[in-house]
Amino acid sequence: MTSIPLESGLIIAGILFAVGLIGVLARRNFLFILMSIEIMLNAAGLAFVVAGARWGRADGQVMFIFILAMAAVEVSVGLALILRFVHHFKTLDSDQGNTMKG
């Protein structure tokens, strides 16, 4: 089994992160924003795993498990907030929630 080179792994992680970021900035639907954030978290996790494989150590995978756990928590909190938002504004459009602008 040939190991995947570090560079290509990091490039994929970077692309994934960029995709997620663009999703967060461009999308207006809360659910898509949440999914984009998941993509960014996974990009970060991929970078950890690739780096851990490069030096042959388990630290990267341990970090990924942490990230997974945190992502689960984040999603649950985020979904709860979205539920409240939808209940209040009757929409999923994030731009509609700007009534508190200074």
Place this chain on the structure above:
Amino acid sequence: MYGFLWLIPALPLVGFVILGLFGRRFSRFIVALVGVGLVGVSALLSILTAFQFMSSPPQQSSVTQSLWTWVNSGGFRPSVAFRLDALSLVFVVVVTFVGFVIHLYSSEFMAEGEGYSRFFATMNLFVSSMLILVLADNLFLFYLGWEGVGLCSYLLIGFWYKDAANGRAAQKAFIVTRVGDTALAVGLFLLFSHLGTLNFQDLMHQAVTRWPVGSSLAVASAALLLGGAVGKSAQLPLQTWLPDAMAGPTPVSALIHAATMVTAGVYLVARTHVLFELAPSVQLAVAAIGALTLLISGFSALVQVDIKRVLAYSTMSQVGYMFLALGIGAWSAAVFHFLTHAFFKALLFLGAGVVIIALREEHNMFKMGGLRKQLPLVFWTFVIGSASLSALPLVTAGFYSKEWILRSAWTGPKGNFWLLSAGLVGAFLTVIYTFRMVFITFFGEGSRLIERRPGTRLKVALIVLAIFSIVVGFLQTPRSLGNIPIFANFLRSALPSSDVPPRGGADEFMLEVFSSAIVLLGLYVAYILFLKKPRLRESITQTKLGQTGVQFLFSGWGFDWIYDRLLIRPLAWLARINREDFLDLPYLGIAEISRALNTGLGRTQSGRLRWYAAIVVIGAIITLTVVVFL
């Protein structure tokens, strides 16, 4: 007995506090009881003190009562202490006694109209400030009284504040006297920085030992003190406020002119006479100012229409006599003229007040006329006051005091021909304008209805003052006329004797005859011009030159016009073009920048989630760039 000295200024102050705090809830009777009563008790105390002072003079002829140390900072340690000597005793007795009579009079005079308790509260404060002024043991406490007097004059001249003109007159009085007050304050600083004390006794002692006669420091400090005295006493060139001060109620004018305020300057110069003797040039200036003021205001009084303005100009003129006397070193003569002037000027103002309210606020003398039969008591007391003011020979108090001043101007070491002739011309003017006022107001034809007759309290005040306007003159008579030197002997402990060695009894007697002749001649001229042949007067004033002259004198020699052009307009112009003060620009700029930043940052708070996320990203990129590349 001297232990109660502090009560004399404290009682009117208590009256002010009580009336100022609770006066609105009291009935008019209680207000009058508190306001008049406390000044009355104070007058009684001061008279008792005077009796004790005379029967058993204290050691060194003065009593000092130290209450507490006011300030203790470095070498500066003025105390709240009252010092009673012959000079301050004369002032205390006059201020409290005349003040009490005026208060009694006001309790009836002001009975109609609003602000009864406000009036008495301020009057009490006025008397109290003046008493602090004359009893102060040091210049610092003196200055407190000085400023208190200025404040009260402002409050009382503008008493009927609903008329804007009265407010302007009050402001004028306050601002013009402030010019003098500033000079006085600078003088205080100068004295303290060079002599290290403000206590009158120490100050005079130090000045004599440290400064030679005519030294520049003595001249400067005496000139600054004179500046203050000129402002308060309405002498040239700061005299313009006094005629306008007639806007206040008549008892206030009486109090300002007779007992308080305008005589404060005379007191200041007399109190610091040592300093003036060290500066002969300034002392000469005092005499010159007095002589000029008495002439200028004497001429102005000749053509006034408002009865109170005639009296105002006559006060300036008589205070001018006091300054003349101070300037030639006749200290006791100045104080004696103050004493007699206090009684007859208060009497004249109170009489004028009765006339004014009897004709429903009529100030114009030419609309009065013929009041002799309708108000006989007022007429007779007014005539007594006028006779005293114009120094009618032998029987009036004014004669003896004015004669003393003239005699000192003639035979005194510092007197000279010009000062004497100014005094004599002034005496001639005085009798003309005084009896012009009497003839126009009380004689001739008049059909005005009397709306309010004087009650008991007004009458009592007039009679008491009329008696004193005659008898106080006999406290001091010249050698050729009885030779009673009670007053001069009494003041000898406080002021250097101004009694000069006689130049020869015959000469003095000649002067008395001469000045009496001038007064009688003036009386005759006034009789001709204003009673017998008014046509003659009209033929003079109807000419073009006469009209211009009358207009010029009427406006008080155009001083208001000059000050308006020279000072007020340039200042107002400067204020107008610099409305947006250029010094404010830096501060306004700072405010403007922070406002711009506020709007800019406020824009970022759009409430859009994606916008915030983008800012977080940008911030993260910037931070990473900084961390990685720098």
